[in-house]
Amino acid sequence: MTTVGQVTGPSEEVAAGSPPDLAVKVEGLTKRYGELFAVRDLDLVVPRGAIFGLIGPNGAGKSTTFLALASLLTPTSGKVEIAGCDPATDPRGVRGKLGYMPDVMGVYDNLRVHEYLAFFAGAYRVPRTAWPALIDGLLELVDLSGKREAMVDSLSRGMKQRLSLARALVHDPEVLVLDEPASGLDPRARVELRELLVELRAMGKTVVVSSHILAELEEMCTEVAIMEAGRLLAVGTPRSIGDQLGGGRTIRVRLAGGEVQEHAVVTEGDQQALLARLVAEGLPVVEFTETSSGLEDLFLRITKGVVQ
Amino acid sequence: MKLWRRPLNPVLARELKERLRTRRATVVVTAYLMILALILQVVYSALSSSAADAFNGGIVATQSARFGRSLFETLLFFMLLLVCFIVPGLTADAITGERERQTLVPLQVSLLSPRAIVSGKLLASLAFVTLLVLATLPLLGVSFLLGGVSVGQMARGVAVVLATGLVVACLALACSSLARRTQAAMVLAYAATLFLTLGSVMIYGAQAVLDDEAEPHRPPLAVLTLNPFLAAADATGQQTFDGSVTSPLELMRGLLDEVDRNAVAFDQGFVGGPGFVGGGFAENGEGFMDAAPPRLAPPPVPPPAVPSPETTGVSETTVAGGSGETEVGGAPGPDDVVSIAPVAPDGFSGPGPIRLEGQDPFVLDDDRLPFWMWSALVLATVAAAASLLAARRLRTPSTRTA
Incomplete structure (x- = not known):
């Protein structure tokens, strides 16, 4: 701002x-x-x-x-x-x-x-x-x-x-x-x-x-x-x-063989680094998505439910 | 902007549209007319049979005029009664209803001023009362047919009903702005109306019952100006004294006359406080002030100092013109806003025994401001205060009920 x-x-x-x-x-x-x-x-x-x-x-x-x-x-x-x-x-x-x-x-x-x-x-x-x-x-x-x-x-x-x-x-x-x-x-x-x-x-x-x-x-x-x-x-x-809130995104990575990995990332920098690492390792990545539950998790975590 | 080019108050326009689309409006108008028609029927048959008895089967023209007048006044009384009954019910939900339907906030956030909202609601209520009155005109026409009622009198009666409706609507609107729920607003509105109509008279009567004999108080006349029925009675005609007109309004004129005489008696140093000293009203035996009988007998009354035969002026009911609407000569006499204490007429300077028998010199249409005018002033003030309160309550944001 x-x-x-x-x-x-x-x-x-x-x-x-x-x-x-x-x-x-x-x-x-x-x-x-x-x-x-x-x-x-x-x-x-x-x-x-x-x-x-x-x-x-x-x-x-x-x-x-x-x-x-x-x-x-x-x-x-x-x-x-x-x-x-x-x-x-x-x-x-x-x-x-x-x-x-x-x-x-x-x-x-x-x-x-x-x-x-x-x-x-x-x-x-x-x-x-x-x-x-x-x-x-x-x-x-x-x-x-x-x-x-x-x-x-x-x-x-x-x-x-x-x-x-x-x-x-x-x-x-x-x-x-x-x-x-x-x-x-x-x-x-x-x-x-x-x-x-x-x-x-x-x-x-x-x-x-x-x-x-x-x-x-x-x-x-x-x-x-x-x-x-x-x-x-x-x-x-x-x-x-x-x-800003120190993280909380979950990246879902699906490999060509059907293997699914979940990675927790904090910043967009982390996200880039993760992708770079995956590519550098030569893994056959077919899907690299942020799961929406990550945002919900984040929301639930930062709002502690004080008023509920 | 010229008045006739101003757009109609949006709240009024919407209220009219909405109101007339409900079944409630139809039911209310129908029920109202049926009740009044029934009353007309009952009164008509009662009066015509008694008149026929008195005149051996025939009714002469003067009798017909009195008959018409009685019919008119009885109808007017019940119109007032019904308006006092209907208007709070139709107005009390004006603001609470919007609040409950969650439509108040969009109104408050619009460019409509609280005053415009309030006046729209009031005008809608007034419009409905006008509809009721217009619907009654055919019934009133029956009395008009019999004679004894002038067009002016009819117009005055209609004006009184409209004014009463407006005052009651203002009160109900204030109640609606104060209450959180419609039910509470209804109770408040009916309580306020009941206070105006019955409460005012009861307070006056209670004074007589509770007053300490050793230290009598002046009867609280002020409170009677709150009563729209008394004002209506005074505004629409004059007491006939000879009993030729029988109507609830005529009864109230008797009461007013009585009250006036009591006040005069007190002001003249007549001991005994606000007991009912005169005979006229008690003779009828129909007063609702009977709960307050005289506790001190009036002292012996000397014969009249001023010759005033039984029939001074007012006793002859001029069926067409005679009204309370007398010219207001000069400045209003009493400084006390609500006092209806008379300026002592000639022959009554200072305290002393006063003449209470026979025809009373203290009729209401001397050079004082007539009672109904005081009442109109007081009621207008009450109504204005109530609507200002409602507008004020609308200015502050509605507390949210979750």
Whole structure:
């Protein structure tokens, strides 16, 4: 995270001057509920255009952090900035720039899909004349065009999740904060969601997304942070996370004869060295893969399950 | 932006759409109309038979007017009663319901201000009450047909029902913002409504029961201004005194008159505190203040100092125009916001025995601000405070119930 030093001026200056190249900045965020620290001294920097994953077990403080980002929670201490706006002093500014999707999507009982979006378009003060095009565009984006007239509560979970995402996009926000968007989705819906997020990134949006499953995010995120018990354990690209934390990848090597070896590696350097060694030894390597269980192991190891 | 070009409050638009799609709306309107129709039927047959008895089988025009007036006021009373019963139930889930359906957070994070959310909810409730009132118009039309009720009176009655609905909705909304669950919000909302309607009168009555004879207190009139029924009674017409109009509202006018006389008696140094000194209300034997009988007999009352025959002004019910809506001359008399103590009329300067028999000079429409106006002020303040509280509670993020 070398970008920390780039934004040094106060937020007003940033807001007034050139657009900040940081989508989200969190400095020393702390939220206390009585004796319990939901989030403790959290620092995060999300550059523009990133897909940033926040990973941690239940109760790690992900949702609390997101609520603070969404201007719905006053931090005990610390500072949050969304695209140059501080939720504490300028909640409306933040709300205009941020699309927030909570972890549970509530639906209104007697509303059709397009009416649901129209309601939020109104709530975000989108001019009425722009509604039809906006709603059609959003429905197409989240692949719900066929469900335009359906009642919201008749949708499947994956569809509701996508509708919820469309709702968060109604005011064309710069930053999207999605709290556990993939939870409870089947693998296919998960893949679709991932594609959608990549598409949104291509549209120039910054996406901050949380999950309690590392594997769920590692393929789509440009950066990942791991949290537990309100603290940040590691930040980096999904690849470098393992390195930072001192290892924990398992390499599966299959030789031509059908022999399978498992090697524990720590850094990418180790991985190169291992491959070089295998090749140097003249072994007939047909498969050299990192097993995904390695990441899960790593995750389980570094998150000690304090809060479970 | 011009008012008519402003987009409809999104919350209001959605609430209307959603509300009218539920079966609940249909059921409520139907049940409401059936109850009122039944009441109309019962009252109509009761009144027409008694009127027929009195006039040997025929009803004369003046009787018909009184009959119409009684019918109208009875209907109005039950409209108020039903609105007080329906509105808390329909409004108490306004915020808790969103919270339970997990739809509150997306609303809070949108560009809608808490005030816009609250006003959208309130307007939705008001719209429903308006629907109820419009649905009642045919029933009210029956009384209109009989005469005795002017269009202005009808409009005032409708306005009173709408205003009461709004006040109750504000209270219910505040309860909804305070409670975590809809059930709790419902209980709170009905309790608040019950406090306004019954509680206010009971507090007034309790004063009479609990008051120390050695140290009498002024009757807590302030609390009566909280009662929308009393305000409605005062706002929609005047007491007839001759018993020609029989309706619950007429009864309440009697009560108000009684209360006023008590306050005057106290202010004039009349010992005994807030007992019921006059006879008018007790004679009826129908007052719900009977729990507070006079404990001190009124002292001998001298004959009236000011000649005021039985029929001063008010006793002749002008069926069309006579209303509590009198001109407010000058500044409101009492500094005390809720006091309805009168400015002593001529002949009553200073303490002394006062005339309590016969026609009472302390009618409600002297140069004081009329009771219903005080009540409107107090209730408007209560409603405004309640809706501000609700908006405030919405501003702070919802505590998450896992």
